Amino acid sequence: MTAPRDTGAGPVLxxxxxxxxARLIELYEAGTARLRKAFGEYAEGRLAPGRVRACxxxxxxxxxxxxxxxxxxxxxxxxTPGRYTTTVTRPDLFADYLRAQLTHLHxxxxxxxxVGMSDLPIPIHFAFPDGIDGSAVLPVEQVxxxxxxxxVPDLEVMDDAIVNGTHTREAVDGTRPLALxxxxxxxxxxxxxxHYTASDPGHFQNFVLFTNYQFYVTEFVRYAERMLAxxxxxxxxxxxxxxxxxxxxxxxxxxxxxxxxxxQMPAYHLKRPxxxxxxxxxxxxxxxxxxxxxxxxAVLRPNAWLMLGHCAGLRNTQTLGDYVLAHGYVREDHVLxxxxxxxxxIPALAEVQVALERAVERVTGxxxxxxxxxxxxxxxxxxxxxxxxxxxxxxxxxxxxxSRAIALDMESATVAANGFRFRVPYGTLLCVSDKPLxxxxxxxxxASSFYExxxxxxxxxxxxxMELLRDSGLQRLHSRKLRSFAEVAFQ
Numbered sequence: 321m322t323a324p325r326d327t328g329a330g331p332v333l334x335x336x337x338x339x340x341x342a343r344l345i346e347l348y349e350a351g352t353a354r355l356r357k358a359f360g361e362y363a364e365g366r367l368a369p370g371r372v373r374a375c376x377x378x379x380x381x382x383x384x385x386x387x388x389x390x391x392x393x394x395x396x397x398x399x400t401p402g403r404y405t406t407t408v409t410r411p412d413l414f415a416d417y418l419r420a421q422l423t424h425l426h427x428x429x430x431x432x433x434x435v436g437m438s439d440l441p442i443p444i445h446f447a448f449p450d451g452i453d454g455s456a457v458l459p460v461e462q463v464x465x466x467x468x469x470x471x472v473p474d475l476e477v478m479d480d481a482i483v484n485g486t487h488t489r490e491a492v493d494g495t496r497p498l499a500l501x502x503x504x505x506x507x508x509x510x511x512x513x514x515h516y517t518a519s520d521p522g523h524f525q526n527f528v529l530f531t532n533y534q535f536y537v538t539e540f541v542r543y544a545e546r547m548l549a550x551x552x553x554x555x556x557x558x559x560x561x562x563x564x565x566x567x568x569x570x571x572x573x574x575x576x577x578x579x580x581x582x583x584q585m586p587a588y589h590l591k592r593p594x595x596x597x598x599x600x601x602x603x604x605x606x607x608x609x610x611x612x613x614x615x616x617x618a619v620l621r622p623n624a625w626l627m628l629g630h631c632a633g634l635r636n637t638q639t640l641g642d643y644v645l646a647h648g649y650v651r652e653d654h655v656l657x658x659x660x661x662x663x664x665x666i667p668a669l670a671e672v673q674v675a676l677e678r679a680v681e682r683v684t685g686x687x688x689x690x691x692x693x694x695x696x697x698x699x700x701x702x703x704x705x706x707x708x709x710x711x712x713x714x715x716x717x718x719x720x721x722x723s724r725a726i727a728l729d730m731e732s733a734t735v736a737a738n739g740f741r742f743r744v745p746y747g748t749l750l751c752v753s754d755k756p757l758x759x760x761x762x763x764x765x766x767a768s769s770f771y772e773x774x775x776x777x778x779x780x781x782x783x784x785x786m787e788l789l790r791d792s793g794l795q796r797l798h799s800r801k802l803r804s805f806a807e808v809a810f811q
């Protein structure tokens with residue numbers, strides 16, 4: 321975190337969150353507009369010699385006493401006197417989020433909200449929300465000279481030290497972090513999201529589904545069509561990769577052209593006012609993709625994310641098409657080992673588990689007892705070796721038995737562990753697609769009619785669970801069990 325500095329727009333104190341956010345937007349827009357203008361002049365060879373710099377705005381509070389504050393929420397307060405700040409990017413995109421966080425702090429502590437300019441430079445690439453490709457508009461010699469004129473991304477100020485709990489609690493200037501991410505870290509993820517998902521980050525909704533199978537995308541599109549045709553659904557638009565918008569009136573084409581090729585992890589958004597809708601991301605196969613997607617979506621501070629995918633059933637009593645509700649994880653994906661040690665337990669979150677169980681009952685029409693015939697709750701093992709079946713048969717069987725695992729996949733533990741790490745409520749509901757330990761391999765022609773029907777329900781169960789979580793309210797959803805000892809105040 322960086323201390324304020326007076327650049328002609330000195331720190332200002334506010335007793336109103338709306339006014340504070342408006343000031344953040346004003347400062348940010350002025351700085352990035354100046355950078356974009358200067359870059360245009362640089363590209364045309366008209367920029368005067370010298371360095372051009374703009375800095376991120378910051379927001380902060382100072383608490384001087386151990387106040388007794390409202391702690392039923394897991395966020396919105398600090399537990400130790402001190403000065404707390406965070407740099408801010410895209411305050412236009414995060415306006416509602418910032419208002420909510422700052423309102424909680426002002427209400428709980430009765431302190432003024434300070435807004436000013438930090439000394440943390442905005443990299444020129446991040447001054448362009450839609451991205452900038454210098455090589456496409458500049459000759460080689462100018463591309464090489466960009467860093468001599470403008471600030472460029474600096475990994476030293478955009479890591480996950482705050483999230484991982486490895487940062488120094490007090491910075492050199494005596495401030496403590498107010499939020500989990502610095503502004504450059506947020507900017508980095510916003511640009512990565514656009515690249516990997518072909519979606520403007522502003523389209524993402526607060527409830528996110530992850531899948532590893534194209535079938536779920538097809539079902540989600542069908543569901544979105546039905547919801548947009550229903551004026552009582554509350555959904556207002558559907559956005560496909562490339563920012564192709566279909567509104568509730570059926571008009572298509574809004575923001576972008578059809579894509580010639582799909583991105584690595586295409587995202588689809590069924591929108592409601594206040595970002596209360598559902599986003600679906602097809603992350604494909606493997607823990608690396610799962611980590612990449614969740615690393616970047618986390619900066620949007622979603623209210624929950626769920627993994628809906630296929631898995632290998634490990635018990636002979638299971639049938640293709642059965643559901644698996646994860647209540648624990650064996651983490652052998654390894655992509656998070658350096659960020660979140662494997663000895664850290666990843667607990668099941670009661671609110672999410674209950675929502676998933678109720679969603680299965682509603683969508684299948686089965687009673688609570690009858691649901692047990694198609695769904696089993698237990699441990700899911702996540703690995704990074706797609707061809708684990710080719711190892712010595714005895715070795716995986718022994719480990720799975722010792723862990724009491726009932727299913728195996730390549731993404732669920734990663735999605736859950738990153739939810740734990742980023743303080744985003746998480747859950748997993750899988751569908752058994754093969755039983756390799758019992759001779760039913762994932763091969764063409766192996767699917768049964770029961771399996772096909774269950775997969776068709778699976779997406780609807782995930783959507784129903786998200787709607788139940790949304791209707792339950794954030795006060796119940798954001799659990800204190802995801803917060804660390806020295807926690808930041810922002811959700």
